[in-house]
Amino acid sequence: MKLNHLLTSEKAHPGLLLLIALGIAAFSLLLPGRFLTGSTFMSMAFQLPELGLLTLAMFIAILSGGLNLCIIATANLTALFIAWVLLRWMPADAGTGMQLLWLFIALTGAALIATLIGVITGLMVSRVGAHPILVTLATMMTVNGIGIWLTRGAAVSGMPDVVRALGADIFLGIPLPMWLFFFTAGAMALFLGKTRAGKYIYMGGSNINATWFSGVNTHRLMILVYVISSLLCVLAGLVMMARFNSARVGYGDSYLLITVLAIILGGTDPNGGFGRVTGVVLSLITLQILSTGFNLLNISQHFSLAMWGALLIVVLGMKFFKTRFFHSRAVRRSTLLARQAGLTKKKEV
Secondary structure, eight states: OOHHHHHHOTTTOHHHHHHHHHHHHHHHHHSTTTSSSHHHHHHHHHHHHHHHHHHHHHHHHHHTTOOOTTHHHHHHHHHHHHHHHHHHTSOTTOOHHHHHHHHHHHHHHHHHHHHHHHHHHHHIIIIIOOOHHHHHHHHHHHHHHHHHHHHTTOOEEOOOHHHHHHHHOEETTEEHHHHHHHHHHHHHHHHHHHSHHHHHHHHHHHOHHHHHHTTOOHHHHHHHHHHHHHHHHHHHHHHHHHHHTEEOTTTTTTHHHHHHHHHHHTTOOTTSSOOOHHHHHHHHHHHHHHHHHHHHTTOOHHHHHHHHHHHHHHHHHHHHHHHHHHHHHHHHHHHHHHHHHHHHHHHHO
16 A cells, blocks of 8 residues: 555544554653553543544534534433433332333433434424524523523432443443443444445535435435434433433533534544544544543643644644645646646647
């Protein structure tokens, strides 16, 4: 394989792999005996899944050419519903099997709520023609308001054993939330790469009008995108509830910027139509390594948040100049080829 092909391949992601290696090496030198430990990597494995699931929810919306600002609000509202069902209706002396049954019932109800949010969002974007930013901003405010009204802003805590086990147990040396994230990411990659609906999502993100004229019902496609995005939020809300042993409106608010950063850093086009789940996963690992290293260095969380914003600006700027560079190079090549073709015709005459 040629080096040029490796550096430009969608599947290689050499830049992210290099960032991961550099991050591990730098923090290992700055934090000898503290960063490169099993407990540190286990902590990262417990922290990454909730951000990862939220990022996948944002990823499919951006891939379709839209945006979903309501991911965190949806995750928190569905987590509150799950907590309400388990604490209000499940018998206090329920065994493991009964707890799993009630958890399934609660997840089913939460999935229905998420589906309703996704259908409303998709209809507003596709049928009404409102911009996804405005639609999801409105749904975010509505969902947050409902959650605050129902709970008065307080946390609902005291989850049953099966929920706490999801947030704390380990299987084959890997936390259960990480297994859930890997399974979801794999299913998302297969859906987008191997199914007809997944290919239509790429088409719609590239050119929604051309997709419509090619015979695809883009209204249904947009509804499907936002329903999937909302359903992924249910899983994220469950993981957050399991890790914090509580549910509350406001959990994970700082994740919204980081999900967008992870998606753009992973190589996804912010305008839609291009992006891979593998790139998103690698960028999440990169950001988790950086976040953990900064925490161990006692760097302020406010400074870290500012740094994430600055990094997003830098990545977007680099993408812009890279696009301009390749565009201008293509124009120069086409002009040169046209001139050469003109000279050849003159010689033949």
